[in-house]
Amino acid sequence: MLPKILSFAILASSALASVIRMPRSVSNSTSDKLVFCHFMIGITSNRNSATDYDDDMKRAKALGIDAFALNIGVDSYTDAQLKLAYESAAHNDMKVFLSFDFNWYHTGEAGAVGSKIKQYADLPAQLKVDGKVFVSSFAGDGLDLAAMRSAAGTDVFFAPNFHPGQGDFKGIDGALNWMAWGNNGDNKAPTSSHNVTVADGDKAYNDALGGKPYVAPASGWFFTHFGSEVPYSKNWVFPSDLLWYDRWQQILGLAPRFVEIITWNDYGESHYIGPLSSPHTDDGASKWVMDMPHSGWLEMSKPFIAAYKAGDKSVDKYIKEEKLVYWYRPTPKDINCNSTDTTMQGSPNNGSGNFFRGRPNGWESMQDAIFVVALLTSSGTVEVTSGNNTQKFEAKAGASAFSVPMGLGQQKFALTRDGKNIMGDTSLKEIVNTCICGIYNFNPYVGIVPAEKDIDQLQPAGLAMLTQGLTAPCPTNTLGAAKPRATLSRRSLIR
Known part of the structure; x- marks a missing residue:
């Protein structure tokens, strides 16, 4: 699957919103707060058995990640790889869920989306929240939610990457904000006249959700540099610098119900925290990824995840090993x-x-x-x-x-x-x-x-x-x- 090329504007605002907490129960987890990590199935076509996913599952679980958000398109190998990922997750006491990538799916394919949900809904590793099958997306504003739910044939906790002012926030159960980086409101780096902070995005989403659960993004970086050697040319960077540290501090203060780390293995956009050695194919990103491990970010996030799940505003007492x-x-x-x-x-x-x-x-x-x-x-x-x-x-x-x-x-x-x-x-x-x-x-x-x-x-x-x-x-x-x-x-x- 090719890298994402869509761009979306998000609503700008100036202050961080408070999250309204509602009584709830969460299946498959002992904590009210859950941490997800975005995982690109589109670059794992070279995996041949469930054991090829085991190292990722074990590392993520040890970190405190509750579930992988399995980003999928319409590649011929998608179902084969999903089967292996679900099997590995079950063996390693991890959870996974589908995240539909609307670079490849179309908003008119609500029936296909629902059918895919139904296909995996009853597998042991499927994440369920409030007794419902948890599902997310990248983009997807305009999807016919009633048709999707009907085709799924089961209760769905749908927390897509809809956008305030564009998607139907009344018909969803929660929402994922993808913009984990400061930007100009149109998927580029901020300028002096157009600066949308990540906290601005938090507020825009929480305002649109009106108390429904928010999936807050956390990411360390964004850089992509594809030229004419591939058909998906794109070349930009978001200001990152100390973002990984600053964002986790924000997360502790914001205390959203869900956090999604962007990403485990999207090497093409340089925001991976998983190993370089994690089995994957090359979409051309190796030019700037070779010899550039990010595992230090993985280690750094462990005490922050523990503090977040405990509802603590400080990470200090969760640091067990000096680094x-x-x-x-x-x-x-x-x-x-x-x-x-x-x-x-x-x-x-x-x-x-x-x-x-x-x-x-x-x-x-x-x-x-x-x-x-x-x-x-x-x-x-x-x-x-x-x-x-x-x-x-x-x-x-x-x-x-x-x-x-x-x-x-x-x-x-x-x-x-x-x-x-x-x-x-x-x-x-x-x-x-x-x-x-x-x-x-x-x-x-x-x-x-x-x-x-x-x-x-x-x-x-x-x-x-x-x-x-x-x-x-x-x-x-x-x-x-x-x-x-x-x-x-x-x-x-x-x-």
Whole structure:
């Protein structure tokens, strides 16, 4: 299935709404609050058994995720992969549900949508909320809800990605807000005159829902960079920077009934938290995803998810293991890659209006900085070295966020306490002023201290389109190649 290309305006507003809580019961969960994670079935056609989904299910469950929202289109392999995903979820005590992608479904296909719901409604892994089969969507405003429910033949808890002012909010049970990033109200980066914050979106949805459950989005990033080498050309970035940290703090304050992480494995839009090694095919995103793991974001969210489910406004007491999570882009934003970048080649299809040549639309909104989140059980000193620039921060017990101006070269991170080295690491990814693989890459590298034992890498199927459209050399899976990982996992502390 090809990446999403639709754009939708959302209503802007200026303040965060309060969520009205209603008495309710939730099936298949011991908590009133549930966390979902969007999962793209469209890039998993190479999975051959239910066990190919087991690692994803186990990782998600350990994180505190209750269910995967299985994004589906009309690909020939969709049912085969759904069968495997539902089977794996049942084996791993996870839940899943269908999320219809209306890039591929049409709003006139209410009968087909209902029939698909009916097909999976009674499987053991199907998420049910308030005794109803839970179903969601990407887009879908205008769907005939009565016809969909009739074809489903069962009670459906429908929480689609309808849009305030467009969709029928009276006929749905809840709604998902997809816009987890600040924007201009028309699916591009915000401008000085058009700035819709994520909190503005929260308010617009809660106002439209009138007390019905809200599925609040949480995402760490958005960058996509498809050129003429594919028919779904698009090239833009939303301001992200410390978004992953800031959004979880907002979620704790907002306390919605549901949260949906966007996403587990949408590599093409750079907002994945799942492993690079998770089996998938390549839609061309490998050019900016190779050597760019995001598993540090997965680890960072664990105490925030626990705090959210407990209804706590602070994450502090849910931090059980001390970690430093850091992320940054691999090059400064003003580097010039026009002579080799894929978006400068050919005659791309811009029917969506989402394609731009050269640097991604919105590139100016990004900071040239290193972002660090400290998860500590007691206070300490965080030291960050970016190139020749070293800064120290006094971090309190709990969660704290810091940023340091980007410097070329090695990136080092350390924690000291009472004059003693507690932990430290040198990132496997240096910041360079050359165009990696010849392209503009605004995807972040996400690392963690203590370092993970294994290096997360794309597998052969996930690299299949790496060289398509490239005009510069692109060495494959080079992360950590300079040294054996055994020496990298316990590197010298930074002192």
